[in-house]
Amino acid sequence: MNLPNYTGPLHPEGQKVRHILCLSGGKDSTALALYMRDKVPEMEYAFADTGEELPETYDYLAMLEAYLGKPIVRLNPDRLFKHHLDIRKGFLPSGRQRWCTELLKIKPFEDFIGDDFVYSYVGIRADENRSGYISSKANIIPVLPFKDDGLEYKDVMQLLDDSGLGLPKYYEWRSRSGCYFCFYQQRNEWVGLKERHPDLFEKAKTFERFDDETGTRFTWNQRESLSELEQPERMAQIKADHQLRLERQKNFVSADLLDILGDDDDSETGCLICHL
Incomplete structure (x- = not known):
């Protein structure tokens, strides 16, 4: 893996350097947290909590937190989905208007980072032809360890099995994480x-x-x-x-x-x- 190069706790320009992994409650970000636990001891873990997550997601995060031995910071404590829905006069989020992601996931994450210089670790696998959330903020640098190291789906599953966590229970009937009312649901x-x-x-x-x-x-x-x-x-x-x-x-x-x-x-x- 190509770990970012830096020379101590401060960025050369005097900015604080942080390593952050934002979890979704899904299999890939969880596997990445397991993979990086001993590689980057100073890693911070965060979860943008909309307040509209599945119970299985909260249970899974609690197990992961115990395994990591470090807290997973819960972002978005006000859980304002209904507030934003009322402002939009009932206009629900959709694939074309994903205001829930912008306001309840991305904004809390970027507020958590502030102006610090951050390496943001993303669980895109080597067998995936896609890129993760890329911030427009110059102080947020994406890092893709699975792509760098050639880890694929089978490797993610092995990491989850070896840890004893396995898959979240919602995978028994659902193909991905996200709010219980996610409009991307099948x-x-x-x-x-x-x-x-x-x-x-x-x-x-x-x-x-x-x-x-x-x-x-x-x-x-x-x-x-x-x-x-x-x-x-x-x-x-x-x-x-x-x-x-x-x-x-x-x-x-x-x-x-x-x-x-x-x-x-x-x-x-x-x-x-x-x-x-």
């Missing part, structure tokens, strides 16, 4: 939320809104509301379609089952600062 994952956390599914429904006069719909999914999706016959169809896709996927070599997508219109890549 339809079968919404079904999983309904079955695993009916209280959170009901809470997500309360954020949807319909304007009868204008016909405007503010829904998490552009094609159907959660009230429509939760109908028994619709959920049965979604589960059957998903199972069929899984069966077809078996014909492909080196399939990563955690990354199998559901409906075609659910195939957008999520916000990496949330999902890594």
Whole structure:
């Protein structure tokens, strides 16, 4: 791995140097924290808490914190999702308007850094053709240890297995981390939320809104509301379609089952600062 070169606690220009790994509660950032624990002892760990995370995410972070032997700083203590939603008159975040990521993930992270000179460690794997969150701030320098050292999906899984942490429990029914109402969820994952956390599914429904006069719909999914999706016959169809896709996927070599997508219109890549 190409560790950043610096000559002590201060940057040559007099700025404080910090090493920070922002966790999402997902498999890759967790594996990176395990990988870097002894390589960079001064590493700081942070998690931007929207207050709208899955219980499994909080449980997993607590286990990781115990393993690291260092605190994971919780950012965004005010948890202002409902506040920002009200300001936007119920306009829900979406793939085109990801204000939740900007205001509840990126801004708290950049506020936490301030003007310090920071090496920001990102869990992009060597087998991925994508880049992580890159700040426009000149004092934040991204570091990609997995890419530098050639670590791939199988290596990430080995790190998680060797630590005893394994995968977060939500991977039993969900393909990535993020808020329980994340608009990048596949339809079968919404079904999983309904079955695993009916209280959170009901809470997500309360954020949807319909304007009868204008016909405007503010829904998490552009094609159907959660009230429509939760109908028994619709959920049965979604589960059957998903199972069929899984069966077809078996014909492909080196399939990563955690990354199998559901409906075609659910195939957008999520916000990496949330999902890594």
